[in-house]
Amino acid sequence: xxxxxxxxxxxxxxxxxxASLNCTYSxxxxxxxxxxxxxxxxxxxxxxxxxSNGDKEDGRFTAQLNKASQYVSLLIRDSxxxxxxxxxxxxxxxxxxxxxxxxxxxxxxxxx
Amino acid sequence: xxxxxxxxxxLFRKEGQNVTLSCEQNLNHDAMYWYRQDPGQGxxxxxxxQIVNDFQKGDIAEGYSVSREKKESFPLTxxxxxxxxxxxYLCASQGQxxxxxxxxxxxxxxxxx
Numbered sequence: 510x511x512x513x514x515x516x517x518x519x520x521x522x523x524x525x526x527x528a529s530l531n532c533t534y535s536x537x538x539x540x541x542x543x544x545x546x547x548x549x550x551x552x553x554x555x556x557x558x559x560x561s562n563g564d565k566e567d568g569r570f571t572a573q574l575n576k577a578s579q580y581v582s583l584l585i586r587d588s589x590x591x592x593x594x595x596x597x598x599x600x601x602x603x604x605x606x607x608x609x610x611x612x613x614x615x616x617x618x619x620x621x
Numbered sequence: 622x623x624x625x626x627x628x629x630x631x632l633f634r635k636e637g638q639n640v641t642l643s644c645e646q647n648l649n650h651d652a653m654y655w656y657r658q659d660p661g662q663g664x665x666x667x668x669x670x671q672i673v674n675d676f677q678k679g680d681i682a683e684g685y686s687v688s689r690e691k692k693e694s695f696p697l698t699x700x701x702x703x704x705x706x707x708x709x710y711l712c713a714s715q716g717q718x719x720x721x722x723x724x725x726x727x728x729x730x731x732x733x734x
Contacts, residue, residue: 517661541720552711552725553664560720597663601720609654609715609723613663 532598541601644712
């Protein structure tokens with residue numbers, strides 16, 4: 510089992526729709542969770558972080574965390590073509606150091 | 622502005638040559654990381670360092686070496702022992718708080734022929 514798993518996609522949604530991206534993780538003791546957006550050929554940029562169970566909203570983005578089920582999700586409302594990118598889920602695993610493990614990413618395509 | 626600077630942006634080398642990628646940060650972060658990304662793949666951890674003069678192997682350290690002589694700098698050397706070195710290399714730093722996110726540089730794209 511991979512430590513952090515994501516559906517590679519591509520996930521295609523029409524412009525204006527809600528895009529839902531999901532991520533599961535293996536270490537039940539993980540405490541910090543991050544979503545990064547990566548455009549082709551560019552470095553990842555942080556868009557959301559979440560540490561507590563429940564929802565966290567920031568503009569059009571909502572991160573959801575369910576530690577009991579070991580999943581974290583990202584919702585993008587009113588999707589725009591500029592949201593087309595790969596979204597990386599990252600988990601700060603337990604251990605003697607701050608090891609941040611990434612999923613392989615989900616490619617999102619927003620169709621105009 | 623604080624940030625992470627990777628240089629060069631593009632690097633071309635012949636097979637059998639060692640090459641060093643630069644990473645400098647002025648965020649006063651203790652932890653620094655090197656990741657490798659191949660086309661259509663996620664990020665794989667090469668090496669990381671929590672403090673000066675100390676570093677640990679990540680998941681794919683074979684064929685790579687690092688040093689951490691200064692807090693601000695964490696250079697990565699890709700040696701001739703690395704079987705498939707062509708990739709996109711990303712350096713990141715992280716603050717001390719347990720929930721701190723990683724901050725990335727702009728990356729170096731290495732091509733070895």
